Every structure is written in C-alpha cells, then in structure tokens.
Amino acid sequence: MTEKCGVVGVSLDGRNAARPLYYGLYALQHRGQESAGIITHDGFQQHSHVDMGLVGDVFDEDDLDQLNGAAGIGHVRYPTAGSVDSSCAQPFSVSFKSGSLGLSHNGNLVNADEIRDELAGMGHAFTSDGDTEAIAHDLARNLLDADLVRAVKRTMQRIHGSYSLTIMHDDTVMGVRDPQGNRPLCIGKLEDGYILASESAAIDTLDGELVRDVRPGELVVLQEDGQGFDSYQLVELENTAHCFFEHVYFARPDSIIDDSLVYEVRRNLGRKLWEESGVESDVVMPVPDSGRAFASGYADAASETTPDGEERDEHDDGVEFAEGLMKNRYVGRTFIMPTQDERERAVRLKLNPIKSTVEGKTVTLIDDSIVRGTTSTQLVQLLKDCGAEEVHMRIGAPPIVAPCYMGIDMATRDELIAADKSVDEIAETIEADSLAYLSTDSVADVLESDRIDLCMGCVTGEYPYDIEGEETDRAVDRPAVGEGTIPADD
Helix, strand or coil, X not given: CECCEEEEEEEECCCCCHHHHHHHHHHCHHHCCCEEEEEEECCCCEEEEEEECCHHHHCCHHHHHCCCCCEEEEEEECCCCCXXXXXXXXXXXXXXXXXXXXXXXXXXXXXXXXXXXXXXXCCCCCCCCCHHHHHHHHHHHHHCCCCHHHHHHHHHCCCCEEEEEEEEECCEEXXXXXXXXXXXXXXXXXXXXXXXXXXXXXXXXXXXXXXXXXXXXXXXXXXXHHCCEEEEECCCCCCXXXXXHHHHHHCCCCXXXXXXXXXXXXXXXXXXXXXXXXXXXXXXXXXXXXXXXXXXXXXXXXXXXXXXXXECCCCCCCCEECCCEEECXXXXXXXXXXXXXXXXXXXXXXXXXXXXXXXXXXXXXXXXXXCCCHHHHHHHHHHHXXXXXXXXXXXCCCCCCCCCCCCCECCCCCCCHHHXXXXXXXXXXXXXXXXXXXXXXXXXXXXXXXXHHEECHHHHCEECCCCCCCEECCCCCCCCCCCCCCCCCC
C-alpha cells in the first residue's frame, strides 16, 4: 500500500514562504514520492515550481529564491487518481478573471468524472485526468459570482469523497477538510505566522506549535501577514469517517492525528493484540519499520499478563522483545516491483535476519497489515531458514478484504489475500504456525471512537461514501451534478 498525498500551506509576516513550505514538504515526504510542488503569491502575482521527483530533487536554491511571497501552498503526491506524469503534479494552478487559484489535494473524489464532464460541457478546458483539477475548476466557477466562503461551500456541496485541501486564492491561504474528516489536516502556529499541514510533524519541523485539527467540514482562512486565522463551519454531519489506517500505517509515528499521538495508538493496538490473541514464544520481533510500535506494545502487555489474562509471577518476564530483522534502507518499496519474482527478491534484499535472535527459538512476528501475502510468506520462510522453530504472525489491524476508494493506492480484490481466504487459509498460505489479526472493535476502542465514526471500508467492505457497486455503512446522500444543481446559499 502507498500513501496518498501530503499538503501544506503557510501565511507569514513578511518572510518568504518558500523555505518553510520546502521543509514542511520534506516532513511529509512519506506521504508521496512521485512529485512535489510549491506555489507562492507575493501580493501581485503567483509563482510556481512543480515537477516530478522527491522534494530534495525537485527544488534547488535558485528554485526557492524565485518563489517570492509570504503566502503559499505545497504538495507531495503519490498518484491514486490521474496519470503518473507532470500534468497531475500539484499544486494545481489556474488563472481566471477573478484572480489566481492554487490547490493541493489529499484524498480521492468519488464523483470527479461527473463534475469534469459537466464542466467540460460548459466550456472548461482540462489539462489532466486527475480529480484535483475538477475541484479547482468548480471552485473557480463559483468564485465568479460568490465571495470566497460561499464559493468554497458551494463546491463542498457538489464534490463527494475524501479530501483535505490547501487552497490559495491570490495571496489568501485556506484549508478545507471534507465533512466526514476522512483525511487529516491540522493548524499550527509559527513564530511569524500560521501553517496548515496534513500532519503535525510538518509543524514540529518548523518549530511551530500544534493548535488543533481542522474540523470535518470546516474552512480555515489564514489571515494575511500571519496574524491569525478565521474559521467557518460550512458543513456539519452527524458522523465522521476518519481513516483508521492513518493511525495503523500511513502517518508518521511522531504525528498527532485527531488528538492522538500515532506512536501511542500503535503501541496500544499492540497491547490489544496481545489481549486478543497473544501466544507464548521465546521472542517477539517487529517487521521494520511498520511493526515496531505494535511489537513494543505487544511485548509490554506480554510482560504483565499471560495469554489467558492472568497476572504474571514477578519472576516471569513474559515474551522478550528483540530486533530480529535488519532493514537495508537503500532498497525501494517492494510493492512497486512490477513482477512477483522481483517482489520476492526485493524482500530478501531489504530484510536480513539476525541469526542469534532467531535460531532455535519460537518467534512471534508483528506487522501492521498483510496485503497480497507475498512479503509475509517470504519473511516466514526467511526466519525458518535461519533456524526458527516456530513463526507466529500477529497483525495490528483487521484483515484487508476490499480496496480503498478514498485515496490509498491499494491492491484490487483479486490481489488481496484476505478477500477470499479465511485466517486459517492465509496462515497455511504464508506457512506460519499461527496467524491472528486485531478486531475492528479493538481498533475503535483504542481510537476512543464509535465504529460508525471511522472509515473501515477496506476491512469491512462497507464504505462511508456512495461508491458504485459497493455497500455503504450509513445513509449517504450523493450530490446531484448537472444543469440547475448549483447549491443555494444558506
């Protein structure tokens, strides 16, 4: 699986925004590695630099020096909707008679094609097949006859899906989070201004202070010269649909998402994993790096109680935590390898077992998820080849049984091993001595959330949005798109 995108926006008191945006994007690089871009505005005109590649490769000193202005937005992208080329790189910019507009998008729209077809029929010319351009054109149209707040609200009432946006209209920077809060977005205070970012780690990088999350359905407008921000609650729904996988896998462990430190959430998920399906073994080890916090929490819980929930004797230390797999950080992610053989070879290049930790021992291996099962099969085999007597796998999330339509690049049902196999069948396939996943109830419990306030479509097959051919987990009203459907202001 790959993350969606990362967005950032700043408004500062006289200082050029380019370098803070650059550092913010560096902090969000894990959310997208295909392209990076920054748009700034100096009060007179817009400046833009967007290209394919990593943040450090896309920008040099000259590029940053030419991005003048104290306000700006930035973006890192991993494509989930649209082509893998520069036409879909962001921020997306458009000029029209009401000014200039820049937009960065994290998420995925369900009805982008409907909006694009409607606008194309009205004469709008599109340069990409991405959903971000559809949002930009719709907002630009609404800005022709409405003020900023009303224009944003009209667009929010037409687009359906997940989105966190940083928007720049001339030199005004805004942040918008979809009404169900599926994608994260937060506000931070800097010494000389304010910042909007996908994760609080970007705020930390700039020595800022996290103020709070942008609320679902909220528009935040950063004041010029970095003096503060204004808030407008444009849409309010009874339930949210926060993506639980942000906490399980995607967000940086040091980020705070929806008031929770991601690292502590993962540790607590690991503790729950021990309570639900702990198994006595000689050693518990993480799959680096994704399983580390889970394994830490699992081992802590194992030191306190037995698998049956009984308190341990003071001389019984429980299961030993150890780093038994060493990661080669110069090997690319295994899921981008085009063939099965290459993916299997990449696992062996990427991870090497420590023989003294594994040989002659029973091992519990902790990871965040199993997608195709290829990596898990290879890891179990690696440990057994290294002399492990038994290998038990424990997963800090429920089985992934369905694809994600909300902006995560995930395998299809045909590729998902849990889509048509039971847990016992998966254990047999990956040749583990046992396998257990965390339950959906435990995930909701750790996140201190009602199940209905989370998006768990990938593990339940029921989604919080109206997606053709899929079941919903709540009553959903899909916006009408077409002639005469512009929402009335209220």
